Amino acid sequence: LAKTTQPISMDSYEGQEVNITCSHNNIATNDYITWYQQFPSQGPRFIIQGYKTKVTNEVASLFIPADRKSSTLSLPRVSLSDTAVYYCSPGGNTPLVFGKGTRLSVIA
Amino acid sequence: NAGVTQTPKFQVLKTGQSMTLQCAQDMNHNSMYWYRQDPGMGLRLIYYSASEGTTDKGEVPNGYNVSRLNKREFSLRLESAAPSQTSVYFCASSESSIGQPPYEQYFGPGTRLTVT
Numbered sequence: 458l459a460k461t462t463q464p465i466s467m468d469s470y471e472g473q474e475v476n477i478t479c480s481h482n483n484i485a486t487n488d489y490i491t492w493y494q495q496f497p498s499q500g501p502r503f504i505i506q507g508y509k510t511k512v513t514n515e516v517a518s519l520f521i522p523a524d525r526k527s528s529t530l531s532l533p534r535v536s537l538s539d540t541a542v543y544y545c546s547p548g549g550n551t552p553l554v555f556g557k558g559t560r561l562s563v564i565a
Numbered sequence: 566n567a568g569v570t571q572t573p574k575f576q577v578l579k580t581g582q583s584m585t586l587q588c589a590q591d592m593n594h595n596s597m598y599w600y601r602q603d604p605g606m607g608l609r610l611i612y613y614s615a616s617e618g619t620t621d622k623g624e625v626p627n628g629y630n631v632s633r634l635n636k637r638e639f640s641l642r643l644e645s646a647a648p649s650q651t652s653v654y655f656c657a658s659s660e661s662s663i664g665q666p667p668y669e670q671y672f673g674p675g676t677r678l679t680v681t
Contacts, residue, residue, distance in 0.1 A: 489665065489666040491666075491669075499672075499674065499675075500657065501608065544608065548667050549664065549665045549666065549667045552613055552621075555608035557607035558608075
C-alpha cells in the first residue's frame with residue numbers, strides 16, 4: 458500500500474488560494490490519487506481525483522507531476538467553510554490509503 | 566436515499582465486553598469498508614469486503630471480526646474490547662473496490678466508541 462506524507466496543518470486567510478502537497482513516493486503504476494475532505498464529526502467526502510497532469514472541477518484543482526511521486530490539491534479563494542481535514546489517497550486496484558491528513562484552518 | 570447508515574452513534578464499553586457495530590448502505594454498492602480514526606493517526610482501514618461473501622484484512626485488523634451479512638450490510642464485531650480500541654469508527658461503501666480510476670467511497674456518520 459502506498460504511504461503518504463502531508464503537512465499536519467495549514468492556516469490561510471479567507472479569499473486566498475491554498476495549495477496542499479502530498480508525497481506518495483511508492484505509488485503504484487496503476488494507482489490514481491484521490492483527495493477527500495472531512496468536516497468535524499462527519500465522515501470524509503470525495504473532492505477530486507486524477508492520474509497525471511491537471512484535473513479541475515467546480516471546487517478544486519489537482520496537479521500531478523510527471524513522476525507522480527507527489528500531488529497538490531489547490532483550493533481557490535478559500536472561505537471559512539473550507540476549514541476541514543484534507544486527505545490524499547493513492548489507490549486503485551488496492552484499498553485506498555488515507556494517511557493522517559492536513560488540517561486546514563481558514564481565518565477571517 | 567439514506568446513503569450509509571451506522572448504529573449506534575455512541576457507545577461506552579467496559580474492557581472485555583463485546584459488541585457489534587452495524588452498517589448498512591442503500592446504494593446497491595458491491596464493496597464496503599470499516600475504518601477507525603484516532604487523533605493524529607488519520608483513517609486506517611480495518612477490514613473491507615470487495616463483494617458479498619468476501620472479506621479481507623486491512624491495515625489494522627487485530628481484535629476485530631467482520632461479517633458481510635448481505636449486499637447491504639457489513640458489521641464489525643469487537644469480541645473482547647480493549648481501551649486501545651477507543652476510537653471513531655467509520656463505515657464506507659463504493660461501487661467496487663477495484664477500478665481505474667477507483668470508485669468514490671461514501672462514508673457513514675461514524676460511531677464514537679469508548680472502552681474504559
